[in-house]
Amino acid sequence: MxxxxxxxxxxxxxxxxxxxxxxxxxxxxxxxxxxxxxxxxxxxxxxxxxxxxxxxxxxxxxxxxxxxxxxxxxxxxxxxxxxxxxxxxxxxxxxxxxxxxxxxxxxxxxxxxxxxxxxxxxxxxxxxxxxxxxxxxxxxxxxxxxxxxxxxxxxxxxxxxxxxxxxxxxxxxxxxxxxxxxxxxxxxxxxGTPCVTGLAALALERAERLLDWADVVAAMSFENLGGQIAAFDTRSLAFRVSPGLACVGERLRAALAGSSLLEISLGRRTQDPLSVRTIPHVHGAARDTLAATIEVVNRELASVTDNPIVAGTPESPQVYSQAHAVGASIALAMDSLATAIAQVAAMAERRLDRLVNPLVSGLPAFLAHTGGTRSGFMIAQYTAASLVAQNRREAAPASLDGGVTSGLQEDHLCHATPAALKALAIIENSNRILGIELLAAAQAYDLQPLGAARAPYTDALYASVRASVPTYRDDRPLSEDMTFAFRLVANGAPPPLSGPARGDSTAGTREANVDIAPAQGATGVAVNTYPGVIGV
CATH class of the missing domain: 1.10.275.10 (Fumarase/aspartase (N-terminal domain))
Known part of the structure; x- marks a missing residue:
């Protein structure tokens, strides 16, 4: 249309x-x-x-x-x-x-x-x-x-x-x-600011999709690690005022409803590690940041960002030669969104580390099918750690870079477009991290020692991965599976939840129980490298 x-x-x-x-x-x-x-x-x-x-x-x-x-x-x-x-x-x-x-x-x-x-x-x-x-x-x-x-x-x-x-x-x-x-x-x-507003619109779209994936992939890891579902209790979460936190809590409850794995783990621990029990807090804070950034970007699109601005009438034309081309607000917003997404990805890597660490997971070491001769996901976690470190470097605020140009005439610079480019780079890295966690969570299900059923939602998500990627047995380069998972997360929405709206802490988002159309390339051709996978 x-x-x-x-x-x-x-x-x-x-x-x-x-x-x-x-x-x-x-x-x-x-x-x-x-x-x-x-x-x-x-x-x-x-x-x-x-x-x-x-x-x-x-x-x-x-x-x-x-x-x-x-x-x-x-x-x-x-x-x-x-x-x-x-x-x-x-x-x-x-x-x-x-x-x-x-x-x-x-x-x-x-x-x-x-x-x-x-x-x-x-x-x-x-x-x-x-x-x-x-x-x-x-x-x-x-x-x-x-x-x-x-x-x-x-x-x-x-x-x-x-x-x-x-x-x-x-x-x-x-x-x-x-x-x-x-x-x-x-x-x-x-x-003006078309470069940053255009790039920012893409960053918002990709960040919204990433946060949807982050919730459901985290739910898979939570289930594999036997988390205490009380951490997502409605009454408990209500003590913190945050639309994003409430949204994520509801999404996690919907994703994990009916899990026999979690029933078995009830009462096993008083508290889970922070990377497990604070998923609503961190993901919710990122959604709140996304909502605030959406407001800024829409305000920027509604603003005249030329210099000079012309107004008045042909009989009495007016010229306003001021500073509306400077994108301070959107630069700050892009820096904030980039940091929020980097934090979500950093916590995903911590959950991934727990999945592969036999000291805390209760699963075979590094999710390998045979110890000693097979390394499983040992080095994939290295890749995730490297990307987290890269995100940390990229998350340094561009809006504070400053500089002096044009013979002292332009002696304060906000670096809005670089801020948007950095946000896009962090989102791409974070999609790769989530893709690795998704693969590891699917592998963990294969190796679960407990003969208990997954939640219906996580079971469907697991089945969608396994429809295209078999269990890993050190029998092929793991990077190929990681590329698949990256494209899955980056190019399409996860299977819809029957709970709250996608990103419902933001204005104007679509409903979760409505099918999401495949991601379209600039030519209008659907990106579907791996046919038959839900969400691609």
């Missing part, structure tokens, strides 16, 4: 949907707002009203006046000088998300670019003809959108249908001419 940008801003789910391949359409209202803003810029130019980046230079050159004859060159040259990204290119979803966020920002009607410019971005999206956007080189914004905008003027490169083309070649195949930018358009194309 197409996503329509009306007079109302898109929210993060809409951006994520476009990133996954949905078409983005501008309504007549949105088009009218864009045209009205352009009329204001034309009046500013005609009346020589001083406006940053319209008839002045940018950055430390903001006091250098630019004549009308030079304003085209200024816009064009801004793209060339700001296209300074380095490193590997962003993925298709990441690029589409940024482009969708940029279109949303222009449709507020306060940027002043021509409708032709916005429609050019929409045409590239619609054709899935995606600019090459180097991932690194931004202290906040600028470089990512500059590389996207290059294609609009026939420069840069794209990836299209598996082929690398120059921007000029791509436009020719689309039957389009390179745009000649006019006053302010170069600055508006690189300015």
């Amino acid at each position: 197409a996503i329509v940008r009306t007079h109302k801003p898109l929210d993060w789910r809409a951006i994520a949907a476009v990133a996954a391949g949905e078409t983005l359409i501008l309504s007549a209202d949105a088009q009218a707002k864009i045209r009205s803003a352009r009329a204001l810029v034309e009046q500013i130019v005609a009346r020589s009203i001083r406006a940053y980046g319209v008839n002045t230079g940018v950055g430390a050159l903001c006091d250098v006046v630019v004549s009308q004859d030079e304003q085209h060159d200024l816009s064009h040259n801004i793209l060339m000088s700001h296209a300074v990204g380095v490193g590997e290119s962003l993925g298709a979803e990441e690029t589409r998300a940024i482009m969708a966020a940029a279109i949303n920002n222009f449709a507020h009607g306060h940027s002043g670019v021509r409708l032709d410019v916005v429609e050019r971005l929409a045409a590239l999206l619609d054709a899935n003809c995606l600019p090459e956007v180097p991932a690194f080189g931004s202290v906040g914004y600028l470089s990512h959108m500059a590389h996207i905008a290059l294609v609009c003027v026939g420069a840069g490169h794209v990836r299209w249908n598996g082929e690398r083309l120059s921007g000029a070649q791509a436009l020719h195949r689309l039957g389009l001419q390179p745009l000649s930018l006019e006053a302010k358009e170069g600055l508006s194309l690189v300015n």
